[in-house]
Amino acid sequence: MTQQSSVLYDxxxxxxxxxxxxGSVAATIGLLVGAYFLVYRPLDEKGQLSMELWGPLIDPxxxxxxxxxxxxxxxxxxxxxxxxxAILTSLVVGTLLAVLRxxxxxxxxxxxxxxxxxxxxxxxxxxxxxxxxxxxxxEVFRGLPVVITIFFVARGFPEFGVTFDTLWYLVIGLTIxxxxxxxxxxxxxxxxxxxGQAEAAAAIGLSPLQTTRMxxxxxxxRIMLPxxxxxxxxxxxxxxxGFIISYEETLNIGKQIIGVLDNPIQVYTVLAVLFIVVNYSxxxxxxxxxxxxxxxRRTANxxxxxxxxxxxxxxxxxxxxxxxx
Numbered sequence: 001m002t003q004q005s006s007v008l009y010d011x012x013x014x015x016x017x018x019x020x021x022x023g024s025v026a027a028t029i030g031l032l033v034g035a036y037f038l039v040y041r042p043l044d045e046k047g048q049l050s051m052e053l054w055g056p057l058i059d060p061x062x063x064x065x066x067x068x069x070x071x072x073x074x075x076x077x078x079x080x081x082x083x084x085x086a087i088l089t090s091l092v093v094g095t096l097l098a099v100l101r102x103x104x105x106x107x108x109x110x111x112x113x114x115x116x117x118x119x120x121x122x123x124x125x126x127x128x129x130x131x132x133x134x135x136x137x138x139e140v141f142r143g144l145p146v147v148i149t150i151f152f153v154a155r156g157f158p159e160f161g162v163t164f165d166t167l168w169y170l171v172i173g174l175t176i177x178x179x180x181x182x183x184x185x186x187x188x189x190x191x192x193x194x195x196g197q198a199e200a201a202a203a204i205g206l207s208p209l210q211t212t213r214m215x216x217x218x219x220x221x222r223i224m225l226p227x228x229x230x231x232x233x234x235x236x237x238x239x240x241x242g243f244i245i246s247y248e249e250t251l252n253i254g255k256q257i258i259g260v261l262d263n264p265i266q267v268y269t270v271l272a273v274l275f276i277v278v279n280y281s282x283x284x285x286x287x288x289x290x291x292x293x294x295x296x297r298r299t300a301n302x303x304x305x306x307x308x309x310x311x312x313x314x315x316x317x318x319x320x321x322x323x324x325x
Contacts, residue, residue: 043265048265048266053261053263053265053266054263054266056068056257056261056263057069057263057266057267057270064261068257068261071253071256071257072250072253072254072257072270072271072274074248074253075248075249075250075251075252075253075254076250076274078167078247078248078249078250079236079239079240079249079250081167082167082170082171082174082239082242082247082249083235083236083239085167085171086170086171086174086175086178086235086239087178087232087235087236089171089175089179090174090175090178090179090182090232090235091182093175093179093183094178094179094180094181094182094183094185094186095182095183095186095217097134097138097179097180097183098182098183098184098185098186098187098190098217098220099209099212099213099217100130100134101131101134101135101138101183101187102187102190102191102212102216103208103209103212104127104130104131104134105131106208107123107127107208108124108127108128108131110124112124137180138180138183138184141176141177141180142177142180142181142184144177146173146174146177146238146241147241147244149173149174149176149177150169150170150173150174150241150242150244150245151173151244151245152173153169153172153173153176154166154169154170154173154244154245157169157172166242166245166246166247167247169245169247170239170241170242170245170247170249174235174238174239177238178231178234178235178238181231182228182231185224185227185228185231186217186220186221186224186228188224189219189220189221189223189224190212190216190217190219190220192223193216193219193220197211197215197216198211198215198216201214201215222293225286225289225290225293226286226290229282229283229285229286232282233279233282233283236275236278236279236282237275237279243255250271250274250275251271254267254268254271
């Protein structure tokens with residue numbers, strides 16, 4: 001145990017380690033006993049652990065196994081298709097909305113000197129109107145439950161003669177909600193950056209839009225990456241709401257299987273495991289991307305060693321020699 005780690009907390013002694021070990025073993029035994037009496041035995045007594053119910057899901061020799069997994073495969077494919085499309089459109093629309101709100105906030109501080117008074121008032125009024133409209137849309141769509149948004153899209157668009165495939169109704173509904181959430185995530189990330197960066201960009205001649213696109217937005221993506229990944233996982237899970245518009249995603253097909261085989265516990269358990277595996281994989285991917293970005297940032301911030309210093313180190317047996325040029 002190093003001195004640095006021992007400063008953070010007291011190193012447990014032999015007695016404390018024995019107490020911790022005994023407590024951990026007792027807690028594990030308690031959980032196992034509780035699971036046996038509260039979960040396993042009730043399910044076993046009601047026949048929920050029989051192969052008659054589990055066979056179509058886990059026994060390749062069962063006559064329904066192939067058909068069940070073929071249907072689940074179709075549902076999972078439809079789920080991933082809707083999720084990927086909704087994620088891409090939400091990222092694009094959310095990014096554009098975040099940039100628009102940042103630009104409108106910057107334009108609100110402009111006085112439009114050099115323009116005539118009527119034109120200056122017109123531009124300021126236009127900027128104020130757009131700011132109010134975008135703020136209103138963000139607050140409304142962020143406050144609406146996703147299920148209501150999807151329902152209104154699927155039922156409202158046909159009333160105006162706009163018809164799509166069921167997939168696109170789901171994608172549009174998910175995009176409307178998640179794009180405003182992503183926009184707020186990126187906007188808060190950009191507004192949290194030091195103000196000196198924008199001032200330095202203006203000093204070298206960059207326009208506000210160039211500053212946002214080249215300096216602020218890339219940093220906001222990197223800083224807010226955990227929140228963005230969490231929101232994208234939410235998009236994947238929200239595709240299960242497609243059942244309200246009869247979209248054949250995983251959960252909807254699972255309900256169809258339950259209607260035929262009458263094994264809800266078994267089917268929902270398998271679906272839960274599938275979603276957990278996919279979401280866990282996305283979380284690990286996000287962690288890997290974040291570590292890679294952090295490592296790349298540290299590498300980029302490391303100042304290069306001048307060739308003269310390298311030559312001095314080589315000639316002096318690795319002893320660094322500092323000096324001016």
